[in-house]
Amino acid sequence: MLPPSTTGQILNPDLPVVSIAIDLEREQGAPHTHPRAQLLYSIEGVMRVITSLGTWLVPSTQAVWIPSMIEHQVIATEAIAIRSVYVDPAWSGGLPSDCCVIAVSPLLRELILRAVKIGNSYPSVGPERRLMEVIVDELRQMKRAPLHLPMSRHPKIRKVMDALVERPADPAKIEAWAKRVGTSARSLSRLFVKETGMSFGAWRRRLRLMEAIERLGQGESVTQVAFELGYQSGSAFAAMFRTELGVSPKCYSLQDSG
Template identity: 40%
Template sequence: MTWQPITSPPDTQAPAPMTLRVQTIPPRRYFPDHAHPWNQLVYAVSGVLTINTEAESFVITPDQAVWLPTGTKHRVGSLHGAEFRSLWIAHEAGCGLPPAPTVFPVPPLLQALIVEAAQIGGQDDGDGYAGRVTALILDQLKRARPLPAALPWPRHEALTRLCEALYLDPADRRGPQDWAQTLGMSPRTLARRFETDLGMSLRSWRRRLRLFRSVELLGGGLGVTQVAMKLGYGSTSAFVYAFRTEMGSSPQAYMRKRAS
């Protein structure tokens, strides 16, 4: 199934200092490449977003947001659909934030502030409440520590087919040899293209995908055993061990910390 473009809302007034847009992205839809004369924070209160810039591509959960500095050419879409929140932030208001696209964590306070900003958008700000919410969002962003990496996403069409299939079914056990045959290329070509496009091997990417999906599924309310089975682990203990190795805590402890 191919992806279909969405017509972007027309850019109106420049943010002063922030404008928040609310939109639903249906499954396999995307906003085509474009840029703004201001900064943008890309976030989804639910669902998973795919963000493409000229330098890199990745996907993010509602635990994460992407900072796009003024003038960054980008495309935003969703494989399953998402409730999209776009924060346009004036160039001057972004001073002190990274000069390159950056993934930030979204703790509960920042998430609540974004939701609140969407709810009060367009209302009269006679008492200055909306301005204070905006100031708190900017303060939170400036205090946030960039995440070292999100889940990288390919640009090559064949690799996109592979990654989408594994995203939809992370328990798929097909190896590089099988995928190379499916995609009509040699295993060496597949490995080279994966390293070039994603900066890692298929095996490493699959391990990161499982971690990414585990956080997504746990956040969606599934239990640890359900997540382990859905991701293709042989046992719950194997999943817990892999999660603890990567995240430094058990899935239960991680989710408790995330909710605090």
């Protein structure tokens, strides 16, 4: 595992935002925390971010927000180019207190890239400092995207989750899963909602969506991904995609991007 960067450990209110650029190729970072909150953004490739409460799959159109001292791990299943910014605790007012995936606007993307070019030794007054404050203002207006997959430590729920993560296309209904873990379908349904805030069906759709985005980003065709994830037609798969993200799966397809 790659050791964590020390950039997030910098504490200095005169540096509202500090940044880092890291390129990874099929690697994973060690679980870690830092006192600065972080906007973890990959300008190329899809990264997976894991915490004890859930998993986030983050394509290059989005970023994941990680509050101060939340343990997390980054996994690159393909080549990714991370351009990340960290916010000093003194500037955290109005920023989310929980992890979330956000849509990265063209303005925020350019601000992040500019911050990386400026570096972390800018003066406390002047245009560089003002740009960093604009980044904080933009982060306070973040819009969340639905790419969080909540997990559970409950043994029966976790057994179902782990099996589906291994085989997202498994078509078994909740009655079959309940039998496998020794409970009733009604009890398992209630546990899913209690533990994740989502029904079993909604959780499985979210898992398949995240798996689809990762596979599309690796160059698989929309049709191939649809059938391998258990959808009977490409149109049914596209409908799920639009319902969850408001866009066609072609927006995430490497084959259609070039």
